Amino acid sequence: MSTPLYRDPNASVEERVEDLLALMTLDEKLAQLSCLWSTAFVSTGSFDPNTVIEKMPHGIGQVTRIGASTGLHP
Structure with a gap:
């Protein structure tokens, strides 16, 4: 099994971003727009x-x- 291009540090940022976005589902992309409080x-x-x-x-x-x-400690 080969390593995905987005994980290849030798690939350009543009190539890595394009590869990752192509692999993500619509639900995963939409989840990137969300923010939840830690509580x-x-x-x-x-x-x-x-x-x-x-x-x-x-x-x-x-x-x-x-x-x-x-109030949680790290």
């Missing part, structure tokens, strides 16, 4: 990976306010 992933005072999978099955563009809104 959406906290359950009973701790980070909940199952909630992440449920809330962003196609990826996400940005998670914001990680330290300020949850």
Whole structure:
């Protein structure tokens, strides 16, 4: 199995971007436009990976306010 072009550091940025966009589904591209507060992933005072999978099955563009809104330590 060959490595996708977008992961090849020797390829140009343009080639890598074109390859990655060609491989992404429409749902994955749309997910890049979304942003969720980090509190959406906290359950009973701790980070909940199952909630992440449920809330962003196609990826996400940005998670914001990680330290300020949850009070969780890094």
